[in-house]
Amino acid sequence: MAYMALQQMKNRNEKAFGKGVGPIQPERHYDTVDHGLKAMALKFLHARCEGLGFRAEEENDYLGTSLMPGQIPYNMQMDLNRLCLERELEKFIDSGVAEDAYTVYYCYLEMFFGHYGKSKKMVELLSEFESNGSSLLMKHRDHYSHSVYVFALGLAIYESNEAFRTSFERFYGFDTDETDTAADHTAAGCFLEYWGLTSLFHDIGYPFELPFEQVLSYYEVAGGKRGDGSLFLAYRDVDAITKLGEQAKEQFIKIYGRPFETTEELFAFGVTEKLGAAYDFTEDYMLGKIHDKPIAPNTFNYFMDHAYFSATRLYREIENSIGIEKLNEKHVDALTAILLHNSLFKFAVSFFNGKNYKRPLRMEEHPLAFLLMLCDELQCWDRTAYGRNSRTELHPMAADFDFKNNAIHAIYYYDKEEQEKIDAFKVRYRKWEDDGEVGKAPRLKAYSDMAEKEQRFASDIEKIVELADLPLTVVPGTRAVDRKSKHTYLSASNFLHLYDFAVALNARYSYQGAEKDDETEALEREFEELSLEYQLSNINQAKSFARYLDALGCFYTDRPVDYEMVSAFTKKQMEVFAPMEHERWIREHISMAWISGDLYETASLSDEILRLYGDEKTARKALREQLRMHKLAMDGNPKEAEIVAHYAALPLEEREKDYEPFNSMLKLIKKFDGLRIYKLD
8 A cells, every 4th residue: 555644534434424535555657567767756756756755644634734734644734745755756757857857856845855945045046046046158958847857767776676675774774674564664764865855955065066167168269279278267265165063063963973163174084984995085085185175176177176166055044954963874975975066076086097006995984975976877868958058968858768687678769850960970880890990989969979889878878887787778868859748838036936936826715915015034934824625736837837927928027128018917818718627726736635525514524533623614624635525626537628618617717717716826926936927919
C-alpha cells in the first residue's frame, strides 16, 4: 500500500459512513515494466518512500493541515505532501520548463525546510540572475531546470541500481536487507532528503561566478585569452560568509569532537575524512585549495568555482531555515558533495586530466558526491542556452534512459533540423580517419563527444566516477523538436512571479473590493497556513494564467510596452478562460485522488467530531478534507467536452469562482509585483 495514511483514513471513514468513501489510493502514473527516467523516479517516490515523514500514532491524530490546521491526521498530510512532490516531478519531467522546476523546489522546501518563504530568495535568485545576466557571457547554459533533472536522475538511479542503494545504506548505517521493508523505506526517505539537498542546490552559487565570467568574456571579446595577464575578479572578506558562530562551533564539537572556525575548515575536514587516505592528501592541503577558490582564481586556470559558493551559501540557508541544532553529518556530506562536484575533485583530488591522474571516485567512498558528479555529467540535454556562443552550439535537446539490469543506457537526441551539420561532421571525421588520424579529430561540440569512436563523453565520466557496478552506454540520435510540451506563451517578466501570483490568488476570496488595504506580509502569512496541496493549487493556477491570457489575445509583462493595458476582464473574456480554469481544477483533483460526492454536507455528525471542531460548519469542512470528497469534483478520466458540460451545468455562484477572483488578483499583482496585462489588438 503506497499511501498508508490515506488508507488508514479510508478505513476510519468506512467504519463511520460505510463503503464508497475516500480517501482513495492515488493512481500510479508509470508502467511497472518501464525502466525509463520518469518511471523510475516516480516509482521511487510512489512505492519506495512509503511512510515518509510519519510520526508515531500518538502524535498523529488530527494534527495535520489541509485547507486549515487540525483538519486531518498528521501522517495523512505527510502522504499528501509526498503525492504533491510525485505529481510535480512528473509535470517537470514531461515539460522541462522553469515554471515546473519551480514547484519541485517548492515541494522540497516545504517538506524538508519548513516552508518555502524562508528560502524564497535563494531559489529565485539563481533563475532570475541566469535569465537576466547570462546573455552577456560567451558560454552559459541553464542551471535551474538542470538541477531538477539531476534530482530526477538520482532518484531513478537509487531506485534501479542495487549496488548504489546498498552503498548508500551501508554508508549511513541502514539495514541492507531489502526484505526488511520498513528499513528500506526509512533509508529511501533519508536518501530523498539529503539527495534533494545535494542535487537541487548544487548550482545556487552561480550568481557569484557569473560576474567573474562576464569580465573575462568582455576581455576575450576584446582579443585577450584567459590566462596569465588576464583581467579577473577575486573576492575579499570572505569571512563574511564563511565564519561560524559560537552556537555552530558547539554543534560541530558535539558531532565531530572538534571545533571549526569557518565553513572552509569544516569542508576541508569533511572531504579529507572521506577521501584523504584514498587519494593521499592532508587536511591542510585541502584547506589551502578550498581557501584559494574565491580569492585566487588565477591559481585555478582563471576559473571561479561556483561550487564553493553553492556549498557556502547553502550552509547558511540550512543554518537559518532548518536550525543549527538540527545540523548533522549528512548535511555536511551534502555540502562537501556540492563542493567537490565542479572542479575540486577533478583538479585537486584525482587530477583526471593530468599525468598524475589517480582514479575515479567509488560510490562507497562518498555516495552523495559520486551520484552528483555522475548525474551532473549525464544531464546535458534540454538546457536553455544563454551565452552568445552557447546559443549557436549543437547540444542534445532530449534524452531517453533505460535503467534496467543495474545499468544506464542513454540515447541523446539532437535536433533533426541540424542534420546537415551532423552529416558534414561525419564526412570530416571519416576523412580524418582515412588520412591516418593525423592532427586533432574534427569536433562538433557535444555530438562528436558521443559519436566518435573514442566516446569522449562516456569515457570522461568513467574517469570521474567508477562505473563498474553501474555500466554506462551512450548513443547519439536525432529527432524532431517537440515544443508543445514547453507550453510557452508571450507572457513574460524578469522574474518568476509565481509565488506572488499564488499569494494574490489565495487572497482573492478575502479581499475582493478591498485590495488596496492589505499588506504583502499579511497575505503571505495567510498563504503559509495552507497545506502544501492547497498552496500548489494556487501556484498551478498562477502557472496557467499565461495560457488563459494567450486564449484572450493578452499577455503580462513587467516591462513598458506600447499596447493597450487591461485593468479588468470583461464578462466575455471571463467566459473564455473560466471553463479552462474549471478543467484545470477538475484534473488537479483527480490527480490528487479526490472523489465526487456531497456526503460531507449530508451525513449525520458524531458528537466527537462536533466537539473536536466546535461547530457544524467547521466540522463539515474538516470532514470534506478527511473524505477527500468534493461535490464539484469528477471521477475517472473525463474528456474535455465532458468537463465543459459539467462547468455549464454548475450554478452561477459556482461558475463565478472560476473567474471573478482574477479581477481582484489583477489589482493585487499591480500593487505588489509591478506586472501589467496588455491586449495584443
